[in-house]
Amino acid sequence: VETRLLVATIREGETVVDLGSGGGMDVFLSVPKVGPNGQVIGIDMNPDMVARARRSASQKNLHPPQVCFVQALLTQPLPIKDSSVDCILSNCVINLLPESGKRSVLKECWRVLKPGGRIVLDDIIAKKELPEELKNDMQKFVECISGAIQIDFYRGLLTESGFKDVNFVQLQADLNVYAQSKPTGGSSGCCGASGGCGTPRASTTPALEEPSFDINAYVASYQIYSVKAKDVAAVTQESSTALLQWWDAYPTPKSNVGNISVSEVISLLQSDKTEYAVIDVRRDDHAGGHVKGSFQHPAQTFYDELPAFFEKYSAMKQVIFYCQRSTGRGTRCAKWYQDYLEEHRTGSASQVLIMTGGIRAWLDALSKNDQLIGYD
Template sequence: MDSAETYANVKDHYAEIARCTAVADHAEDYQEKVATAFGYKLEDLRSLPRNANLGVGCGNPLATANVEKGETVIDLGCGGGIDVLLAASKVGLGGKAVGVDMTKDMLDLARRNAEKAGLSNVSFIEASITSIPLDSSVADCIISNCVGNLVPELDKPLVFREMFRLLKPGGRIAISDILAKKAFPSEVKENISLYVGCVAGASEVRDYERYLKDAGFEGVLIFNTNSDLNVYKEMLQAEQPKYNGSPSRPQSQNSSCSCCNAGSCCSLQKGEFQGRAESILKLNFNNWAGSFRVYAIKPKFEIEPAIAPSKE
C-alpha cells in the first residue's frame, strides 16, 4: 500500500468504529478488559461517558505524563476521547486539553462525550498528526495512545517533528504505542486488518528512538510494559467478515454492526483477514511486538552551534 491508501484504510476503519457506538454489554466488557489490561483504573474508565473508551488503545499515556493543574495537554489521535477527557479533568479549569484526530466521526463522538462529561476546557481539531494547525510552543505535554504505529513509515519522522514544534521548551511527551521487537513475518506485515489493528505498522524500538532524537528530543526513555497483546485476538476474531452468500460482499456495510461481536465493526475488512485468520490467530503477538511507554523532553534551551575560531 502507498501512503494515501494506508491513510484511507485507517480513516475508514476508525470511522466505522466511531459509528458503531450502540454496542452490546459484552462489547463494553471487552473494552474495559483491554483498557485495564493496559493500565487504566476502572474508576477512571467509569467516570467517563460510556463510549469514550473504545477498547482500541495499547496503554495509558497519562500514567507517565505527570499532568498538573493549569497545563495545556495535546492528545494526538484522540479517538472517542478517553485520554483527552481524563487530561482535561487533571488540568482543571485553568488548563486546556486539545484532542487531534483525522477522523471526523471520531471527533464527533469525542465532542459528544466531552459535552456529556460537562468539560468546558477541552477542544478538538480535525487534522493529520503530521501537520497540526496550532502555533508552535503551545503545549506543556503531548500524549498519544497507540497512534504512531498507524502512520506510514515514511511519514513517521514528521509526527515527532510536529510534537517537538508544538511543545514549549522543557515540555514533554508521554506516549503509549505498539513497537516491534523484531521484523514481522510477511503474513503479519502485509495484513491490512493487523495494520489498522495497530500491529503490522509498528516501528522497531531502535527506529522509534532514532525518530525522537532526530527531532531534537532528549532524555528519551522507551520501556516495554509487558502487557499481553494477545488480548487483541478477541477483537480480531470478531472482525472476520460474515458473508451473505457472496465471497465479495460482507453481510453488513452500514453502521448497524450486525456483523460485530466486540466494540468495533468488521465491514471494512473485505476478505483480507478472512483468508489468513487461522494462521494469524495462532501467532503469539508478544513474541513480535509489545506495548511500550515512551517519554522524552524538549530541551529548555536551544544549543547554539559551535562557531569555529577566526583565523584572522
C-alpha cells in the same frame, strides 16, 4: 490509561494535546488535572470520532477553549502554535502512520512543545523485522501491528526530531488477547475497545479467527517518554488557546446565507421596523465604533451559545451579522446560526444575513453622520 497519565504528571493550568484522541477518553481524564485554567486538545483524523467527542464534551458541559476536539491529519502540520504545549499524549496512533508520517508528527511534537514540555506515547514496537507475509497475515487481526518499527529506529526518529534521553519501558501486555477479540470501534487507535496497548476490556462481540502465530514474539507494547530541553530558545505568547485557529475546535459551517448592504441596514435603522437584530461578533476589536443598536455576541463563544441565541432572536424576521470586514467571523457565525435553524427544524422564519463590508464599510458610509454609530 491511568499509567500513561500518571507518567505524564499533568499539572493544573497546563496545556495538553492528545494525538489520535478518538472518543476523548484521555482528554476527559486530563481535564480535572489541568483545571479551569488549563486546556486539553484532542486531535483525530476521523470526523465521526471528533463529532462523537464533541457531543460528549457538550454533555459534560466542557467547551472550548478549555476542551477542544479538532479534526486534522497527523501526517500534516499540527494546527497548534509553536512552543505552546506542556504535554503530548498518544495511545497506539503513531504506529498507524507511514514512516514519513511518523517522522513528520514527531518533528511537529517538538515544534509545539514548550521548553521542558514532555511527550508520553503508548505504542507497539517490533522486536525484529517483520517478514512481508507476516505483515499481510497480521492485518487480518490487528491493522496497526503491521506498521510497528523497531526500537532503535523509533529512537532515531525521536532524536532526529530534537528529543534527547528518550526512555522506552516495555509494558506487560499480551497482544494475542487483543488479536482474538473484535474491536468495537470505541477508539481510533490500534487497540480498539481497550483504549490502550494493554489487555483489552471484555467484549461481547464475536471473536476473530485465532492467529496462526504468536504476536508477542514479534511485537511488544511500550511506553515512550521524553522531554524537550529547557534551554531550547523559544518565543511564547500568552493566549487562551494553543490552537492556531480558534474555530478549528468547532464544526465547519455548511449553510449558505445571503448578504445585505450597508445602505439597506441604514434604511432599516431609520425605519419604524423593529423585527430585526444586528449582531456584532467582534470581541477584542469591538472598540472604535459599532452599528448603533447592535448586540455583541463574540464569535469565539458563539457556537456554544447557539441555543440561548436562538431563544433570544428566533422571532426576528432578519438577523444580520457583521465583524470587521464580514469575511471571517461574521460569515462563520451567520452560517452556524443557519445550520442550527436547519438542523433543529425550528420553524423560525428568520432570514440570516451578512452585512457586506462589515464595520469598516459602515464607518466609511457614515463618516459624516455618526448618529448611527455607537461607541462603548
